Amino acid sequence: MEKYNIVFNEDTPKYLQIANHIKKLIYIKKVAEGEKLPSIRELSRMLGVNTVTIVNAYNRLEHEGVAIRKIGSGTYAKEKEENRNLLKEYSNIYKKINGGTLKDYIDFTGETTCSEFFPVENFKEALNKVLDRDGAEAFTYQDSLGYDGLRKSINNHFWGGKLDSENILIVSGAQQGIDIAAKAIINVNDNVLVEKPTYSGALNVFKSRRANILEVDMLQDGVDVNMLKKLLKKNKVKCFYVMSYFQNPTGSTYSIEKKKEILNLAEEYDFYIIEDDYLSELIYDENIEYKSFKSLDIYDRVIYIKSFSKIFLPGIRIGYLVPPIKFSEAMQNSKVNTDITTSSLMQRALDLYINEGYWRKHIKLLNEAYKSRYLVMEKFIKSILETKVDFYSPRGGLNFYLRISDKIAMDSIELFNKCKKYKVIITPGVLFYKNSMDGDRYFRLGFSVANIPEIEKGIQIINKLLQ
CATH class of the missing domain: 1.10.10.10 (Winged helix-like DNA-binding domain superfamily/Winged helix DNA-binding domain)
Structure with missing residues (x-):
């Protein structure tokens, strides 16, 4: 009892x-x-x-x-039967959508940019230039670190030349970066800290390493530092996985003060920070200043991971990882053991795309387009859903994270299933927690794929279902 x-x-x-x-x-x-x-x-x-x-x-x-x-x-x-089968159900629905029935649904699950914003013509031009310039060499295997030109471009354009290009590792997207970092530093029964809630792909990686996963509650400006300190005093922690900007799923962004405090704790308690720099290009509020954990790291405690797939072309699967010097060799070995090398042609094309100024123009276009969708979804959530949900505005990124009001006798799994019948797809919060029941009142709405009329229509349907 x-x-x-x-x-x-x-x-x-x-x-x-x-x-x-x-x-x-x-x-x-x-x-x-x-x-x-x-x-x-x-x-x-x-x-x-x-x-x-x-x-x-x-x-x-x-x-x-x-x-x-x-x-x-x-x-x-x-x-609940649907509780047991939710991941499978969610996966099947998503396969159907990607299999060609996308036009039949209002899709609020998207985590990557919409195909209408794919820079196809400019990237095709970059590919043709690479093929004219490099010929058959464009298809050869590169150094396991990645194409030297792309590593130098990343260093110069995104870091002002402050990094060592030899310490930049090209990977096939953020998911592979997390997997490589985990394989290099996490052993069975190591304690790993994660944000609560967090990206399900990272949770799966840490579970596969048979690590002990400890959760720290997310607040609007990053994790609850007091809770973090209590966990650090009681447990020897190997690493802490964080998403510094517009965290998935909450949309929270760490304050610079909190980043510095966590970096100091990493040095004091001897743990490493795996920083997944997620969607930091999409900042809609000029009061948000961009400074990654890595840029503030004076102790060499940060394993920095960045994906180009989310905001560029999902199919090219390119990102990069910058490890602490201590783990450079282990990370490189982990990458080689995973897939030897990332596509040489795509690396060369992306390098040229960045150097010719296309990247900067593409990000400017995305910010203008998505800021308008962001403001529309924010307005409709406030005006249509009103008292049925609680949320705060992330001020950037591609998602809103909502909590169903306690006055409504429905959880996110039931809402997911009802929305599906009306051809609306949401992401239930249970997917983002170690113990999924912690997320049974939450759901995520993304605006990257849905256009403005679909956003209004989808939210009207959700409102009707939540009556």
Whole structure:
């Protein structure tokens, strides 16, 4: 019975707190499927609440499909079937969309730029110039570090020549960068810190390394540093995975002060920071200053990862990684063991694309186009969804992260399934947590693929479903 104890807060109705607590117990297997829940009188006495509160909590659990009431017998736990199958369902839907039925859906799941903004003509021109210039050599294997010209261009154009080009490793996108970093520094049972919530692809990498994953709550200006300090005092941590700008999924951006504080903690507690510099090109608020963890790192504690795929051409699969000097050789070996080298032709074309000024023009175009979509989605969320959701504006990036109001008896999985029937696809928050039930009230809306009329129509449908 002790597991049912709960410390109430004043902000949320007690019946909702009780329902959410029991739901989490069911998900993490502390209450087994089919196990009888305490009787209404028994639980009301134990928690010091009236029986109506417990009745409302059990009704909520039954409505959400995680409990079943048997007349004359009591209420029993029941794990939601869609909870177990959500990842598979989400994956299947996404395959269908990518398989050619995109026009049938309003897609709020996109994490990369829309195909209408792909710089096809300019990139085709760059490819032709590379082929004319380099001929068959453009198709040969490069140094395992990557094409020397591209590494120098990255250093000069994005870092002002402050890095050592020999310490820049070209990778096939951010996901491979995270995988390479993890293989180089994380061993079985190492403690790895992640933001809560965080990118599911990173969680999968750390789980595959059989690391112990510790979560730190996200706030609007980065993680909760007090919580981070408590975890560091109790645990020997190997590394901390962070997304410094417009974090996926919350949209949070770290303040420069918080970055400096975390870097100091990394030195004090001897851990490394894996920085996934996600969508930092798309800043819509001039008050946000761009300074990565890596640019502020005086201790050589940051493994910096940047993908070009999200904001350029997803199909070219190019990014880069800058490790601390201590891990340079281990990261290079990890890359070679993964796939030897990234496409030589694409590296050369991207190098020329950057050097001829196309990159700068492309980013300017994206900022203008996506800022207008961002402002439209923000306006519609505020005016249409109003009291049905809670959120804060990220001021950049490609997503909004919303929490369903406690007044609405629906979780993000149910909303996902209902939206799907109306040809609207959202990303349920359960995908971004180590324990997915922590995200059952959250969902992410992206505006990178949907146009302005679709954004309004999709939000109107979500509003109707949340009534």
